[in-house]
Amino acid sequence: MTTQSKSRKTKDECQCRMLERMSQEPGSSVTYLPELNEYRVDKSWVMRFCPGCGKPLPPSRRASRFAHVSNRESSRIMKLFRGITTEQEVLARFGPPDAEDYPGVMVSSLEDDELPQRGEVFKTLEYRELSDVANIIFRIGDNGQARGTWPAKHCGEPPIKDDTAPSS
Numbered sequence: 001m002t003t004q005s006k007s008r009k010t011k012d013e014c015q016c017r018m019l020e021r022m023s024q025e026p027g028s029s030v031t032y033l034p035e036l037n038e039y040r041v042d043k044s045w046v047m048r049f050c051p052g053c054g055k056p057l058p059p060s061r062r063a064s065r066f067a068h069v070s071n072r073e074s075s076r077i078m079k080l081f082r083g084i085t086t087e088q089e090v091l092a093r094f095g096p097p098d099a100e101d102y103p104g105v106m107v108s109s110l111e112d113d114e115l116p117q118r119g120e121v122f123k124t125l126e127y128r129e130l131s132d133v134a135n136i137i138f139r140i141g142d143n144g145q146a147r148g149t150w151p152a153k154h155c156g157e158p159p160i161k162d163d164t165a166p167s168s
């Protein structure tokens with residue numbers, strides 16, 4: 001069994017530039033996304049290894065597309081949530097949300113020692129102006145119970161354009 005070290009040296013990465021050439025061919029199924037430093041097949045499958053030399057490709061810059069939520073900002077957000085347990089309390093404190101979705105989130109859990117496999121659906125209320133680095137999203141259960149979450153915002157680069165979506 002071989003183990004891969006997390007900090008790969010650059011010399012172990014692909015240097016043959018085969019994908020670079022392929023992506024420049026007209027009509028090629030290989031595309032390069034400079035904002036993520038990723039090569040994709042048919043615009044959806046991310047390539048991790050070079051088909052020419054078999055070596056790993058440089059890691060994508062996916063993680064850096066999101067803002068960093070500091071511990072300090074997280075505790076500030078948690079204070080905003082204080083005392084809120086229901087949808088009515090969310091609306092009373094923050095007003096109408098920027099977006100409301102149903103089903104906003106689906107959560108499925110695998111069977112464990114205590115409980116069988118199960119799924120849950122939540123309505124979501126999203127507020128985008130309460131934090132510079134995170135969107136505040138409340139998950140609302142069927143019983144009206146609210147749970148606050150704060151996923152980091154996209155930053156900088158535009159979202160990936162989906163050319164495969166049907167035009168309306």
Ligand SMILES: [Zn+2]
Pocket residue numbers: 014015016017018019050051052053054055
């Ligand atoms: Zn290569």
